[in-house]
Amino acid sequence: MLDTPTYRPCPSCEGTDCTPWPQYSPDNWQVVKCDGCDLTYLRNPVEYEALEEDFAWEVTSAAKTAKGGSTALSGIAHKIRAATIGLHRDKQAKFREWFNDGHVLDIGCGAGNRIQPPITPYGIELSTGLHAQSDKFMRAHGGYCQHGAGATAIWEFDQCKFDGIVMFSYLEHETNVLGVLRGAHRALKDTGAVFVRVPNFGSLNRRVIGPKWCGFRYPDHVNYFTLSSLTNTASKAGFDTTLINRFTRPVDDNITVLLRKSAPQ
Numbered sequence: 001m002l003d004t005p006t007y008r009p010c011p012s013c014e015g016t017d018c019t020p021w022p023q024y025s026p027d028n029w030q031v032v033k034c035d036g037c038d039l040t041y042l043r044n045p046v047e048y049e050a051l052e053e054d055f056a057w058e059v060t061s062a063a064k065t066a067k068g069g070s071t072a073l074s075g076i077a078h079k080i081r082a083a084t085i086g087l088h089r090d091k092q093a094k095f096r097e098w099f100n101d102g103h104v105l106d107i108g109c110g111a112g113n114r115i116q117p118p119i120t121p122y123g124i125e126l127s128t129g130l131h132a133q134s135d136k137f138m139r140a141h142g143g144y145c146q147h148g149a150g151a152t153a154i155w156e157f158d159q160c161k162f163d164g165i166v167m168f169s170y171l172e173h174e175t176n177v178l179g180v181l182r183g184a185h186r187a188l189k190d191t192g193a194v195f196v197r198v199p200n201f202g203s204l205n206r207r208v209i210g211p212k213w214c215g216f217r218y219p220d221h222v223n224y225f226t227l228s229s230l231t232n233t234a235s236k237a238g239f240d241t242t243l244i245n246r247f248t249r250p251v252d253d254n255i256t257v258l259l260r261k262s263a264p265q
């Protein structure tokens with residue numbers, strides 16, 4: 001698969017000088033820290049075409065389940081799922097408040113029901129099977145789902161169309177971070193906001209557990225943000241960052257932020 005490796009520059013500052021993280025680089029994967037801006041990223045990601053079919057989320061998840069899956073774990077998973085449903089309801093209330101019951105785009109929307117009416121749901125999804133599911137749901141509620149990669153499909157929507165854009169466990173997968181953020185800036189109303197949730201590379205867990213930290217996924221995760229590197233990257237696309245999980249963030253395995261358009265210079 002990696003016979004002819006191509007190394008990408010830093011997805012935030014485009015620098016090519018970097019320092020390897022050998023302890024976080026199993027097999028042939030090369031996770032590095034940019035010497036210019038400190039962002040940690042996967043230097044040799046796979047192409048989009050492979051992600052669409054071979055490494056699609058539902059395929060890697062199914063493979064993980066097939067490998068592990070003890071009864072005890074299933075019980076825990078069930079409890080986590082029950083707790084997640086509660087979180088999901090809470091999230092809907094927040095989305096309604098932040099996005100004013102308007103038009104909301106979910107990038108990397110999966111099966112497509114993260115955004116619920118009365119919000120009008122739109123989506124972008126790379127996986128062929130999931131796109132079909134989400135498009136059906138979204139059309140039934142006034143929106144639709146675009147099939148494709150986030151950083152290109154985002155440019156197909158009208159300018160200033162959305163009250164909100166959701167990037168839920170998405171940006172860590174996106175090789176063209178600035179492309180999608182700049183596209184989001186264009187597609188967002190001036191009063192709108194972008195919700196971003198990514199694994200927290202700065203978390204205590206990552207420092208303590210190291211290579212076994214839950215945020216590492218090869219080759220799915222191609223960017224490993226800290227609050228600082230996320231804020232810095234978002235600013236390059238014209239956004240100010242507000243931290244949402246500010247009390248729990250140091251020990252939280254995720255960072256949750258809202259991005260709003262910076263005032264024109």
Ligand SMILES: [Zn+2]
Pocket residue numbers: 010011012013014015034035036037038039
């Ligand atoms: Zn950089």
